[in-house]
Amino acid sequence: MLMSSQDYRESLRRSRPRVFVDGYAVESVADEPSLAPGVNALGLTYDFALREHLAPVMRARAGSYEINRMNAIPSTGQDLLNKLEAVRLLCQETGCAQRYLGGDGLAALRQATHRIDADKATDYSARLAAYINRVHAEDLSLGIAMTDGKGDRSLRPHQQPNLDTYVHIVERRTDGIVISGVKAIVTAAPYVHELLVMPCRSMTADDADFAVCCAVPIDVDGLTIVARPAGRPGEKAALFSGRYGQSTGVVIFERVFVPWERVFLAGEWEHSAFLTYSYATHHRQTCIAARAGFGDLLIGAGALMTEANGTDLDHSHGLRDAMVDLIKIVEGFYACGIAASVYCSHDPSGVAMPDAVFGNIGKLLMATQIYDMHRLAHQVSGGLIVTLPGPDEDHNPATAGRLSELLTARSDIPYEKRIEVARFVEDLTASYQAGWYSVISLHGGGSPDAMKMEIWRKYPLGNKVDLVERLLERGVLSDDVRKITCNRQPGRCCIEGCQVPSAPALVPLPQIGQPAARSVLPLRKTGTTN
Ligand SMILES: Cc1cc2nc3c(=O)[nH]c(=O)nc-3n(C[C@H](O)[C@H](O)[C@H](O)COP(=O)(O)OP(=O)(O)OC[C@H]3O[C@@H](n4cnc5c(N)ncnc54)[C@H](O)[C@@H]3O)c2cc1C
Numbered sequence: 001m002l003m004s005s006q007d008y009r010e011s012l013r014r015s016r017p018r019v020f021v022d023g024y025a026v027e028s029v030a031d032e033p034s035l036a037p038g039v040n041a042l043g044l045t046y047d048f049a050l051r052e053h054l055a056p057v058m059r060a061r062a063g064s065y066e067i068n069r070m071n072a073i074p075s076t077g078q079d080l081l082n083k084l085e086a087v088r089l090l091c092q093e094t095g096c097a098q099r100y101l102g103g104d105g106l107a108a109l110r111q112a113t114h115r116i117d118a119d120k121a122t123d124y125s126a127r128l129a130a131y132i133n134r135v136h137a138e139d140l141s142l143g144i145a146m147t148d149g150k151g152d153r154s155l156r157p158h159q160q161p162n163l164d165t166y167v168h169i170v171e172r173r174t175d176g177i178v179i180s181g182v183k184a185i186v187t188a189a190p191y192v193h194e195l196l197v198m199p200c201r202s203m204t205a206d207d208a209d210f211a212v213c214c215a216v217p218i219d220v221d222g223l224t225i226v227a228r229p230a231g232r233p234g235e236k237a238a239l240f241s242g243r244y245g246q247s248t249g250v251v252i253f254e255r256v257f258v259p260w261e262r263v264f265l266a267g268e269w270e271h272s273a274f275l276t277y278s279y280a281t282h283h284r285q286t287c288i289a290a291r292a293g294f295g296d297l298l299i300g301a302g303a304l305m306t307e308a309n310g311t312d313l314d315h316s317h318g319l320r321d322a323m324v325d326l327i328k329i330v331e332g333f334y335a336c337g338i339a340a341s342v343y344c345s346h347d348p349s350g351v352a353m354p355d356a357v358f359g360n361i362g363k364l365l366m367a368t369q370i371y372d373m374h375r376l377a378h379q380v381s382g383g384l385i386v387t388l389p390g391p392d393e394d395h396n397p398a399t400a401g402r403l404s405e406l407l408t409a410r411s412d413i414p415y416e417k418r419i420e421v422a423r424f425v426e427d428l429t430a431s432y433q434a435g436w437y438s439v440i441s442l443h444g445g446g447s448p449d450a451m452k453m454e455i456w457r458k459y460p461l462g463n464k465v466d467l468v469e470r471l472l473e474r475g476v477l478s479d480d481v482r483k484i485t486c487n488r489q490p491g492r493c494c495i496e497g498c499q500v501p502s503a504p505a506l507v508p509l510p511q512i513g514q515p516a517a518r519s520v521l522p523l524r525k526t527g528t529t530n
Contacts, residue, residue, distance in 0.1 A: 167181035
């Protein structure tokens with residue numbers, strides 16, 4: 001079943017999570033003004049999936065169901081490309097659509113449970129399959145509760161003076177487990193239906209109780225969410241983030257009971273790292289698409305601001321250079337997301353895994369260049385974006401008319417239109433929300449160090465060393481002698497060649513009045529459509 005945003009809001013009204021925002025208890029998440037921009041953003045993921053012209057990217061098939069792409073598990077490179085397009089489309093409209101974390105979590109879990117079952121003869125895959133069926137049938141939104149409080153970063157989980165800085169198993173019963181601890185940063189926590197609790201790191205045997213993964217409904221006994229408002233609700237100047245925004249919550253677990261059918265890892269510490277890094281690989285690739293959607297907003301707003309200022313991008317070389325730099329950054333990191341799809345690998349569980357090197361490089365480029373994106377938007381827009389009198393002045397009889405005359409630039413573009421774009425650029429690049437977009441780009445999905453570690457681990461440095469040794473006719477040193485350069489990546493440039501998916505599913509060009517779909521990528525070389 002595909003829900004509408006209205007159905008989604010009604011479903012939130014049926015649950016009673018314990019949520020606090022800014023020091024007060026929230027009665028109804030769906031009707032809470034401080035969370036409204038977040039509920040609106042998730043609502044759009046539901047409504048877009050109901051639009052027939054967006055169906056090719058916004059919907060996927062799971063058995064006999066047509067499901068929302070946000071909950072889909074990719075099994076082909078084509079699926080990965082379609083996910084990128086869907087997430088970019090949603091984030092163009094909302095800044096961050098948040099719900100895509102759920103699909104990334106389910107994909108990683110399918111891989112990990114398949115692996116654990118093979119190693120330990122457990123039945124986690126079957127439990128997960130039943131859970132996924134329910135998620136698909138009910139069109140649920142899932143949050144990812146992975147980042148623990150982590151306490152002292154130099155200590156492992158079991159060494160922490162306060163064990164509750166990590167979520168862990170405190171009791172094992174015949175009917176399930178009891179967990180306690182804290183997940184420090186959970187996107188959309190107050191307004192999802194369920195949380196996937198996942199480990200955030202590799203574990204040792206002493207950390208076995210911390211190697212836990214399970215699904216909990218948002219209103220389960222013992223769960224408390226202490227959240228921030230989503231976006232800038234109620235602020236007059238917040239033209240974008242007053243409508244769409246993202247809340248994050250600290251999620252506290254106090255002896256939360258989880259029945260076995262919802263448990264997907266319970267002490268198999270050797271598999272914690274695989275689960276964490278599989279999720280990270282899926283999620284980093286998806287983050288690329290999310291931030292490309294945000295970049296589209298900056299590109300469009302930057303161009304509109306130069307137009308309203310009376311400058312002509314075709315002839316103002318400095319401004320045009322800045323715009324091209326902005327485009328280069330956004331399409332540059334997005335291209336890494338495409339490459340990660342094209343060079344995906346196929347996990348034994350049937351999940352298509354984005355290429356980790358391209359995915360991590362794309363996320364790293366995005367994480368570090370978000371600051372340049374803001375700078376370039378500032379450069380083309382001018383200082384008015386932060387100096388313009390506030391919205392209340394628009395209605396001041398003593399000043400409004402005069403300001404309108406004096407601050408008009410092009411005579412054919414009304415003052416109101418000019419300041420509208422200026423406030424839009426301020427909201428996205430120079431407000432509290434702008435700083436927020438910087439930090440989510442930098443740290444969401446892992447810090448730059450985490451990406452660099454993965455690139456170093458996965459990059460086939462060994463192949464490059466072999467290449468040069470061959471050219472120098474030195475012969476190749478044994479890998480036992482030189483561990484650091486022994487990584488040789490299977491699949492790429494191998495004898496079988498790569499499976500190249502075709503272009504993402506086509507989204508027809510929008511009609512006037514419909515939301516703008518990003519123009520479709522040109523068809524790339526079609527090989528095996530997997
Ligand atoms: C807006 C936003 C939304 C997010 N949404 C989610 C979500 O939905 N679910 C979720 O699970 N997580 C979420 N995250 C969390 C995100 O994954 C983390 O912020 C990220 O992994 C970094 O962890 P941290 O914030 O705890 O930073 P810290 O662990 O405090 O790290 C700070 C810096 O120190 C470095 N560092 C940390 N430990 C060490 C060490 N031992 N040695 C050397 N260097 C170290 C890190 O690389 C980093 O650069 C979100 C984050 C943001 C900002």
